[in-house]
Amino acid sequence: MTATVPTITPSVDSHTLRRWGPLAGLAAGAVVLQVVFGASENFPARWDTTFAAPIDDAGNWLRANRQTHPVFTGFFTPLRTVVDAIINAFTDILLWLPWYAVLALAAAVPARVRMYRAAATIVGALLYTGLIGFWEETMQTLALMSTAVFLAVLIGLPLGVIAAFRPGFEAALRPVLDVMQTVPAFIYFLPLFMLFSIGNVPGTVATLIYALPPVVRLTTLGIQSVPESAVQASEMYGATPRQTLFKVQLPMAIPSIITGLSQTIMMALGVVVLATLVGAKGLGSPVLQSLNQRRTGRGIAAGLAIMAVAMVLDRMWKSAAERDPLKRHDRRTLLGVLGAILVAITIGRFASVDTFPEVADWTLFDPVDDGVVWIRDNLRWVTRTFNDTLVTYAFLPARDLLSTTLAWPVVVFVTGWACWRVKGLGFAAFSAASLLFIGLIGLWDEAISTLVSVLIASALALAIAIPVGIWAGRRPKVEAFISPILDGLQTIPSLVYIIPVVIFFTVGVVPGIVATILYAMVPGVRITALGIKEVSTESLEASRTFGATPRQTLLGVRIPLAAPTIMAGVNQVIMMSLAMVIIAGLVGGGGLGFQTVVVLKDSEFGLGFEVGAALVLMAMILDRFTEAAADKMQPHRSAT
């Protein structure tokens, strides 16, 4: 603060104006708009310019010409054939091999570099899937995931390399990758479905789209973070740029790329379930089946199998990246083991002991259902109260306020104002235009409904996540305890735990919100804990030296210093909530999610595009808004 010459201003000085002016403007604008437009109905229906018709036409055109048009015969159909052939070949091999050979070969990847714990995990995970009767589905999912990951590396690696050396290319690529990652997978299922028709391929491509951005990003990041001296050393010894790339930069980027891939594998497995809806084979169908039958136990059985696939892929990837020759077994041992496996395969094929013995199946988990039913019957007063309170006192009032009480121009104006305050005029214009567009395509009410449930779910998720995160950040034991629970919540497809939630709350808005809370709070807890842990010990010691109580240290030092990180967690929570919108739609959540389900059932291409566009725009507004808010909290920026 610099000293200023004191000026005598009787009523309004510039400081007060700066502070209260925008707020006054907001209030005045809102009141005026409300008075002018308040009497009229919702977003005027006569403005409803539906973009659906031309897109529907395009969709019909696609359907009609799929067999004949050169775009299909020359591009999409061959592409589909190739991808399909890879997946089928892979599935066939995995199913042709005796089950124990698959086990042995998968375990050999980590065992080769003496990562025995990982090998044991792989064996355990695969045994589980076999014992529960999902061997075939597991192999199908494994083949689909591996193909998607393989293609993601094949496409993503070169893109990442180019982006690392051409800043212009990277700048052009970044927004595309952003959209690919932000848009819920469901949205691009529909166009993919139209282009590739039913089967394995749309699911694979959807997974690929999901997996591509992290591969590209982390390849670029990995290459760019290679120390300059290593690159200069390579150059100094007369390496060509190509040699430097392949011998130094790419190998040094591998750990970063692997990290990206294993993250993606976990997230992409959620897509597996959705892929089943468009005809992919694999572990998704038992999950959907158990959702339809409301069988929690079976859902868990299938969900755990999906988690097992995630673990198998993750461990195999990580161990494949281990390149330390000291840890590697010598070639003779490897050949010996490989030979033994080959002999076992031959014997197995001859003796026809190649299919997994039918020991048990997923009915093993049926007792869980009794527990769920017991809880439902005995805790009805809790779930009923929670359900009613949430609907009567939060969801309905908020939705009515935004969609009926306030005139739509007020909503647009207030949103624009908030975006202006947090980021600037350009963003405000973008947001206002986006909302207007959503209104114009006739999805105003659905969007409001979705927004309200997303915000309620995010608020509740944060109300749980932030205290738990702070607690976990300060107590390593707590963190160690909740970490596997968080892993589980993130890896098990959300459709699995939506089953008991639906049983508790019956169909409606609330089960969607509850499932969203469970799913979205995970990153909130993680990032909050990280932020709290990252506060430098020096700052904490300084606080303690002055005799601050633990409470004072927490409130005065820890939380303020962790605030920007926690804000990044808020962003993640909101984005995750948005990604759950569609899942919520499957269990009666209404809003845009419900529209998506309709779209997918009836293949309404035009409506699908509109819903997708509305969701993408909402995602972009919420993402940038929270990001800008987090930015504002950075200490070096807050000084104005």
Added chain:
Amino acid sequence: MSNDADRPVCLEAKGVWKVFGAKTDAAIQMSNAGSTRAEVLKATGCTIGVKDVSLQVQRGETFVVMGLSGSGKSTLVRCIAQLTDSTLGNVLLDGEDLTAMDSSSLREVRRQKLSMVFQHFGLFPHRTVIDNAAYGLEVQKVPKSQRLERARDVLSEVGLQGYELHYPGQLSGGMQQRVGLARALTVDPEILFFDEPFSALDPLIRRDMQDQLLDLQQRLQRTIVFITHDFAEAIKLGDRIAIMKDGVFDQVGTASELITEPATDYVREFTEDIPKTKVLTAADVMSAPTDTAMSGTVHASDTIESLLPVLLKHGEPVGVVDASGQTVGIVNRAAVADLLAGAQ
């Protein structure tokens, strides 16, 4: 280290400039007109890293560029090694202009003649020690068995036998820099650039590495350009030393020249803390031989420190002989006392 003055020049820089920023021409003009770096930065937004530096390095010589951080010494060595393009000026290696070469001929020159050791080692963490050392030969496509054999020899020369299959991350800092040194020596370069190679190491390990470098240089007689911020290191290793400040050389000379005749106050400041008796030699204090009987002899290259006991034990004057045994001068106590007093 020898001090032959008439060895052929092997590396030469002529009027090298490095200006960071957009308006380089204007910056050079201002700088030539006498503006300081700060003034140039303010007016043009350009930073002058290296200002019109010329130097000649003789074959087999260790040429040290000493300067504090921001003096431009690292930029200079990068300009000479062509890792960054200089804004103006030429760099000649055996008469060939490196600055005029296209990238493939430059690559060829690097493969044949150049090598560099980096401050933060610049090792490849994903390669074993031996693969790091063999890298230069690998990019030249030398067959595997041949390059590994050569790398193994060099590794044992720098004291790393038995560590061939380790990864750099498993080694201490001193050992990592030995890998860096081995990597540089494996290609059998004509010229070695050292960019503050020992400044990241602990003092004791630094001394070990310096001794090892002296030892290697005794046998290999390479041309070395060595960058350091440590004046003691410069004196220990350098045949000639350039003191660099604000992008220019304040003074270039041997250790004794810098100590006995510092050209600027800046140079004097560095020399003040140096124990003169360990750096200056009999040649620096001798006067013309007289007819007086001499009570003993010392070599011209002996330090004052080793000369003092002789002087005290045998009385004065003491004769000074050169490498061939020819008497070239005498030393008496008064001259030594004057020098030590004057230097303080």
